[in-house]
Amino acid sequence: MSAYHQLLSATIDFLQQQKSRGQRHVQVDPAKLAALMRAPQATQPHTATTQQPSSVGTKADSFAALREMVQTCTQCPNLVSSRKNVVFGVGNESADLMFVGEAPGEDEDEHGEPFVGKAGQLLTKIIETMGLKREDVYIANILKCRPDTPGKRYGNRPPTGDEMATCSPWLHRQIEFIQPKVIVALGKTAVEGLLEQQVAITRFRGTWQTYRDIPLMPTFHPAYLLRNQSLTEKRKIWEDMLSVMGKLDLKISEKQQGFFLSK
Numbered sequence: 001m002s003a004y005h006q007l008l009s010a011t012i013d014f015l016q017q018q019k020s021r022g023q024r025h026v027q028v029d030p031a032k033l034a035a036l037m038r039a040p041q042a043t044q045p046h047t048a049t050t051q052q053p054s055s056v057g058t059k060a061d062s063f064a065a066l067r068e069m070v071q072t073c074t075q076c077p078n079l080v081s082s083r084k085n086v087v088f089g090v091g092n093e094s095a096d097l098m099f100v101g102e103a104p105g106e107d108e109d110e111h112g113e114p115f116v117g118k119a120g121q122l123l124t125k126i127i128e129t130m131g132l133k134r135e136d137v138y139i140a141n142i143l144k145c146r147p148d149t150p151g152k153r154y155g156n157r158p159p160t161g162d163e164m165a166t167c168s169p170w171l172h173r174q175i176e177f178i179q180p181k182v183i184v185a186l187g188k189t190a191v192e193g194l195l196e197q198q199v200a201i202t203r204f205r206g207t208w209q210t211y212r213d214i215p216l217m218p219t220f221h222p223a224y225l226l227r228n229q230s231l232t233e234k235r236k237i238w239e240d241m242l243s244v245m246g247k248l249d250l251k252i253s254e255k256q257q258g259f260f261l262s263k
């Protein structure tokens with residue numbers, strides 16, 4: 001990514017952060033705005049002699065550049081000093097289906113991969129019950145670093161509003177690259193981070209929403225299912241997944257249709 005595009009991305013991220021904090025107007029020096037608009041032409045390489053990568057190559061290169069920027073992010077000093085790994089995301093970068101969770105926990109921080117602990121194993125099971133593999137979808141979180149828990153030896157804490165506002169622009173950029181056909185938001189924090197509104201997840205789940213023109217299905221976080229293993233709660237998440245499968249035109253067998261129904 002060129003210095004110009006890095007600067008532009010940082011500007012966009014900053015403006016999105018301000019917007020999510022409620023700011024609706026910014027003052028821009030007209031001369032600086034004009035310079036910003038002129039810059040791409042000034043820094044454009046001579047296309048006649050420059051090899052043009054394929055569009056797939058361009059996409060992968062840019063995603064790699066984004067990953068690099070996230071891996072070296074230092075915007076939250078407390079999380080930088082406590083993290084073992086930045087948890088960027090995992091899966092198919094051209095996935096039709098993307099799952100978004102809250103934040104890495106201890107296991108994810110240890111391995112640098114989202115959803116690898118107990119809740120993650122349940123998420124993998126859900127994906128496989130849908131007839132997909134973990135590698136078919138993309139999985140990411142609102143926060144890329146594990147929320148710190150000073151003075152505690154174990155346990156996780158939910159992200160603060162400030163941490164979410166600071167980190168979520170990375171997720172927005174990931175989604176822009178991946179362009180999934182459907183997003184599943186896992187739990188209240190993920191829904192609130194993506195839709196930038198407060199929700200009551202018990203009422204909101206199972207109802208189609210829209211994130212920047214992409215259909216979004218809010219559902220319970222798999223950690224909730226670990227605590228509430230009743231057939232009724234399992235069926236609720238499963239019905240949300242059946243809805244997602246329908247939206248993606250995935251084949252649904254009779255057996256899949258009937259999972260977690262009481263006999």
Ligand code: URA
Pocket residue numbers: 101102103104105108113114115116117119120141
């Ligand atoms: N919970 C989340 O929300 N994300 C993870 O990556 C793991 C657990």
